[in-house]
Amino acid sequence: MYNQQSYKSYKETSDLIEKINIWKLRDDIEELEVSLNEMTKTVEKIAHISKIKEFYISISLHFEENENVNRSRRKEYNKSVHYYHITDFFNMSEYYLTEDFYSKIRYNYFTANFYSVDEVISCSLDYLVDKIKCDSHDGKSFSLSDSHQSCPFPENIKKKTLDILYYDILYPGELMNIGNRYKNMITNVSMNSKNQTEEDPKISISISKYNNEFRFEYDGGIFKIEITLL
Numbered sequence: 001m002y003n004q005q006s007y008k009s010y011k012e013t014s015d016l017i018e019k020i021n022i023w024k025l026r027d028d029i030e031e032l033e034v035s036l037n038e039m040t041k042t043v044e045k046i047a048h049i050s051k052i053k054e055f056y057i058s059i060s061l062h063f064e065e066n067e068n069v070n071r072s073r074r075k076e077y078n079k080s081v082h083y084y085h086i087t088d089f090f091n092m093s094e095y096y097l098t099e100d101f102y103s104k105i106r107y108n109y110f111t112a113n114f115y116s117v118d119e120v121i122s123c124s125l126d127y128l129v130d131k132i133k134c135d136s137h138d139g140k141s142f143s144l145s146d147s148h149q150s151c152p153f154p155e156n157i158k159k160k161t162l163d164i165l166y167y168d169i170l171y172p173g174e175l176m177n178i179g180n181r182y183k184n185m186i187t188n189v190s191m192n193s194k195n196q197t198e199e200d201p202k203i204s205i206s207i208s209k210y211n212n213e214f215r216f217e218y219d220g221g222i223f224k225i226e227i228t229l230l
Contacts (some may be wrong), residue, residue, distance in 0.1 A: 004121070016169065016170075016205050017203055017204075017205055018169060020169060020203070020219065021168065022201075022203075024167070024168055025164065025169070025203075025218075026201070026220075028160065028164045028167065028168055029164060029165050029218060029220070029223070029225060030158050031163075031190075032157065032160035032161065032164065032189070032225070033223050035153065035156045035157050035160055036055070036057065036157065036189065036191070038153070038156075038171050039112075039132075039144065039153045040052050040055060040114060040191075042144055042153075043114050043121055043123070043134060043144070044116070045136075046142050046144070047100040047119065047121055047134070047136055047140065047142065049116045049118065049119045049121070049136075050116045050117050050118060050119075051116060051117075052114045052115060052116045052121075052189075052192065053115060053116060053117070053192070053193045053194065054114075054115040054191060054192045054194075055112060055113065055114045055115065055189075055190065056110050056112070056113045056188075056189075056190050057110075057111070057112040057113075057184070057187075057189045057190070058109070058110075058187070058188050058189075059107070059109070059157065059158075059161065059185075059186070059187040059188075059189075059220070060107070060108035060109045060110075060160070060184065060185070060186050060187075061106065061107060061108065061158060061162075061184070061185045061186075061187070062105070062106055062107050062108055062183055062184045062185070063104065063105060063183050064104045064105070064106050064185070067123060068202060094160075097162065097163075097166055097167075099149070101113070101162075102158070102159055102162065105158060106127075107125055107127045107154065107158070108184070109124070109125065110124060110125035110127075110132070110154060110157075111123070111124045111125075112124070112132075115174050119136055119137065119138070120136070121134050121135070121136050121137075121138050122135050122136075122137075123135075123144070125154055127154070130145075130154060131143045131144065131145050132144040132153060132154065141149070159228065161185070161187050164225075164227070165185070165216070165227055165229075169205070169216050169227075183230070184230040185227060185228070185229055185230070186227075186228045186230065187225065187226065187227050188225070188226045189222045189224070189225050189226075189227075190223075191222060191223050191224075192222060195221045195222045195223050196222070197220060197221045197222050198219065198220050198221040201208075201218055201219060201220040201221075202217075202218070202219040203216075203218055203219075204216075204217045205217075212230070213228060213229065213230055214229040215227070215228045215229075216228075
């Protein structure tokens with residue numbers, strides 16, 4: 001639970017909710033859910049376990065300001081570094097994000113816990129080799145890709161998460177207001193097949209009291225997603 005004294009809802013947040021195309025949002029969330037379910041089935045198949053009933057996934061992404069500048073020397077050349085604005089990668093007339101934008105979003109971490117009746121599988125992304133590596137509680141280790149096969153899940157999940165945020169929740173005018181305030185995104189996703197699907201999903205948007213955190217929450221019952229910009 002969030003400390004209600006630390007958070008305050010501004011009028012802009014309710015305005016954002018009113019502007020959301022709920023059907024488009026649900027479609028994009030469903031596409032993210034499909035990618036996660038495909039990953040879940042792959043885990044079941046490789047680990048030889050029964051159907052996964054529940055999962056918890058946490059993702060942290062950051063906006064790479066300038067990948068051509070050596071991080072250790074950024075302070076020295078701080079005045080010459082170009083800090084990208086989110087709208088630099090947004091075609092306003094066509095209303096789509098450029099591929100250059102997706103390529104400049106990097107993973108800080110990706111962790112997942114999958115629960116079946118008789119097993120728990122814990123996975124994390126080794127971003128240096130772009131593989132999701134998993135361990136079961138009985139000591140089995142495996143990867144969701146091998147040396148001859150790339151792992152599409154990290155990139156697919158990253159893209160769908162960004163689409164949900166920048167196509168469905170925010171929009172060009174709001175992106176201009178946000179500017180370069182937020183550099184990091186934390187996404188928490190959960191699935192619990194014991195829950196009931198909500199015909200009318202619960203949606204909330206909040207901005208922290210000090211305007212340094214933007215949070216979106218979607219509760220569809222079985223599938224829930226929370227995205228926080230920091």
